[in-house]
Amino acid sequence: MTSFYPSQVIEYLYCPRYTYFEYVLRIPQNEEKYHKVQRGREVHDEKLEQNKNYLRKKIGVQQKWIDHYMGSPQLRGKVDEVLSLEDGSYAPLDYKFAVWKDRVFETYKQQLYCYALLIEETFGANVNKGFLVYTRSKHKLVEIPINQTSKNEVMESTEKMLEIIERNKFPKATTYKKRCLNCTYRNICIK
Template sequence: MQSFYPSQIIEYMYCARYTYFEYVLRIPQNEDKFYKVERGREVHNEKLESNKDYLRKKIGVTEKWIDQYLGSEELRGRVDEVLQLNDGTFAPLDYKFAHWKDRVFETYKQQLYCYAILIEETFNTKVNKGFLVYTRSKNKVIEIPIASNSKDMIKSSTQAMLEIIEQNRFPKATKFKKRCLNCTYRNVCVK
């Protein structure tokens, strides 16, 4: 059984052809050359190290696990922090090398939905919300609700990705053509 990282599911949801190019044709993206990706990784590692013993009591954290690699049949990934809250539920917390601009990107939410599934399966618990920390806005914390249908959307995406891979099927491109402008596969994709 194939398992996916949250970033791969997010790419699929952006355009299903990412899955085809990455898994069927095995064409690498070479995204590591982008400065923000590299700088984000550095800040991420710094935050994990500096916040080892910090409990976020303001949001009701009673216990936490940092830098947790979690895996299930369809998903795998490294969660910055798994939080146990005072109501008995758990929540993912993810650091973003970004400024808070009064809106949360869908990709950030989708990543939290993936982490919610992993936490529920690993810790046999309920996840109703997650948290984002915007490191370039004085570590502003934003709470994100996580509904059951959001987790269902992730699970159906993993099934669709498996079908593309197993059936060697070239999927339809995204209907949002502006997405093609910055796509790492734009030079090989038939529109």
């Protein structure tokens, strides 16, 4: 069975054709060309190094695992930090090379939902929230609620992604046509 990285689930949710072009036709995105993606990866690595000995007492962290890779039949990925909290629950923490602008992007939430499922599978613990750290806003910490409905949507997405791959199924494009403007596949996609 194929398992997916959170970024692949996010791409699918952005437009199902990402899954088709990248995993059925095997046409890579070449996202390394984009400066923000590359810089984000560099800052991410720097922050992991700087925060290895830092426990977040104000959110009740009992224990943490840094840069923790996990896998399940549906998902796989590396979480910046897996936190064990005072109430017995666990939570993912993810660093973002971004400025806090009083709202959380849906892609950031989807990534946390994926991590929540991985943590529940790996640690056998309940995950009902996650945290984002905005590195370009003085490391602002934002708490994100994670409910079962959100986790179920991720699981449904992985099932639909598998169907596209296994059946070589060309899916409908996103209904949000503005997304097509910056798509790495816009030159080969049939509108």
